[in-house]
Amino acid sequence: MRIGVPREIKNHEYRVALTPGGVRELVTRGHLVCVESDAGIGSGYTDDAYREAGAEVMADVAAVWAGTELILKVKEPQAEEVARLRPEQTLFTYLHLAAEERLTRGLIESGATCIAYETITDAFGGLPLLAPMSRVAGRMAVQAGAHSLEKAQGGAGILLPGVPGVAPAKVTVIGGGVVGENAARMALGLGAEVTILDKSLARLEVLDHRYQGQIRTVYSTRETLDAAVRESDMIIGAVLVPGAAAPKLITRAMLADMKPGSVLVDVAIDQGGCFETSRATTHAEPSYLVDGIVHYCVANMPGAVARTSTQALTNATLPFVLALADKGWKQALAEDAHFRAGLNVHAGQLTYSAVGEAFGIGTVTPAQVLAD
Numbered sequence: 001m002r003i004g005v006p007r008e009i010k011n012h013e014y015r016v017a018l019t020p021g022g023v024r025e026l027v028t029r030g031h032l033v034c035v036e037s038d039a040g041i042g043s044g045y046t047d048d049a050y051r052e053a054g055a056e057v058m059a060d061v062a063a064v065w066a067g068t069e070l071i072l073k074v075k076e077p078q079a080e081e082v083a084r085l086r087p088e089q090t091l092f093t094y095l096h097l098a099a100e101e102r103l104t105r106g107l108i109e110s111g112a113t114c115i116a117y118e119t120i121t122d123a124f125g126g127l128p129l130l131a132p133m134s135r136v137a138g139r140m141a142v143q144a145g146a147h148s149l150e151k152a153q154g155g156a157g158i159l160l161p162g163v164p165g166v167a168p169a170k171v172t173v174i175g176g177g178v179v180g181e182n183a184a185r186m187a188l189g190l191g192a193e194v195t196i197l198d199k200s201l202a203r204l205e206v207l208d209h210r211y212q213g214q215i216r217t218v219y220s221t222r223e224t225l226d227a228a229v230r231e232s233d234m235i236i237g238a239v240l241v242p243g244a245a246a247p248k249l250i251t252r253a254m255l256a257d258m259k260p261g262s263v264l265v266d267v268a269i270d271q272g273g274c275f276e277t278s279r280a281t282t283h284a285e286p287s288y289l290v291d292g293i294v295h296y297c298v299a300n301m302p303g304a305v306a307r308t309s310t311q312a313l314t315n316a317t318l319p320f321v322l323a324l325a326d327k328g329w330k331q332a333l334a335e336d337a338h339f340r341a342g343l344n345v346h347a348g349q350l351t352y353s354a355v356g357e358a359f360g361i362g363t364v365t366p367a368q369v370l371a372d
């Protein structure tokens with residue numbers, strides 16, 4: 001199969017969808033991999049490293065898209081990339097469609113087969129291609145939040161761990177999944193006082209057991225959210241309803257109850273955000289103030305630590321990439337129900353019901369598509 005790896009073009013996105021090691025795996029199996037010049041440079045991989053691994057490095061981005069059957073990316077396609085997609089092509093990348101109606105309609109119109117990393121499932125109820133980046137984003141959320149608490153960023157001027165004689169900051173994490181647990185671990189390690197809110201008692205039980213009282217676990221209700229808003233110096237939004245738009249858990253009116261200069265880090269922004277006042281930002285201008293509260297809402301946080309993130313992402317995607325290349329999308333998805341859950345769009349039809357519900361678009365199931 002001919003496989004294309006374009007350079008990522010989203011603002012301050014430095015990851016790449018395949019390492020030279022991944023290229024070598026594909027080439028060894030007889031596939032042809034076309035990598036756009038400088039696609040890996042932000043992650044520390046030179047064009048020569050890709051050539052040595054057996055890739056064809058192409059300066060012309062149009063040729064990478066035009067000459068290949070499978071396109072591997074990291075971030076959702078930008079408008080100029082959607083325009084390059086063809087009906088016979090398969091696109092494998094993060095999509096986060098429930099947050100972007102225009103992109104959803106664009107992919108439907110393209111006629112291409114679009115498989116989202118973030119909706120692929122595993123046998124343990126997890127999301128194995130979201131998890132590596134959720135670990136990165138969870139850990140980064142505390143770094144970003146700590147920076148945002150500094151006066152120069154509009155923050156309250158609080159040092160997360162405090163110092164002897166001065167109390168540490170209070171950090172609340174809403175959603176104790178992969179992002180939430182990683183954020184809580186970092187905040188704990190830095191000496192903050194950490195609380196996790198979740199709707200899942202089973203998840204809170206796991207966290208309680210794992211952290212042996214070092215992290216408070218609280219069932220998420222209107223009442224406990226109100227208390228978190230009043231008491232916290234930093235709140236990290238880390239909820240997920242897979243594939244669906246994030247629920248708005250903190251409204252604008254609630255900001256009035258927060259301490260001035262407190263910080264909201266909305267990691268769930270890639271699914272639309274879980275705070276009413278969140279809007280997606282980029283690493284160029286990551287935060288803004290609303291009613292005296294600092295908002296950090298970068299939708300591609302792992303892009304800033306591209307070397308770590310590219311390696312972690314491609315470790316997880318490679319087995320799925322190999323299956324697509326060896327078998328073609330139809331057989332690969334037919335043989336694996338968890339991989340099939342990644343199918344979001346095929347031949348002009350939406351195949352993911354939570355996205356259909358978000359935008360009032362009719363859907364068919366992946367199983368129906370495969371039966372055709």
Ligand SMILES: NC(=O)C1=CN([C@@H]2O[C@H](COP(=O)(O)OP(=O)(O)OC[C@H]3O[C@@H](n4cnc5c(N)ncnc54)[C@H](O)[C@@H]3O)[C@@H](O)[C@H]2O)C=CC1
Nearest residue numbers: 133134137175177178179198199200239240268299300301
């Ligand atoms: N901004 C960025 O750069 C990145 C964002 N993300 C996003 O972070 C979000 C979280 O991802 P993961 O931690 O991997 O998901 P996860 O599925 O591991 O965890 C989500 C948690 O939220 C809980 N939850 C759901 N609804 C809730 C509610 N109403 N109240 C309280 N808790 C609730 C669930 O019980 C679950 O424990 C996703 O939207 C993901 O796409 C992930 C990586 C990078």
Ligand SMILES: CC(=O)C(=O)O
Nearest residue numbers: 094133270299300302
């Ligand atoms: C998960 C995601 O959207 C990211 O890593 O950018």
Ligand SMILES: [Mg+2]
Nearest residue numbers: 076096270299
């Ligand atoms: Mg996005």
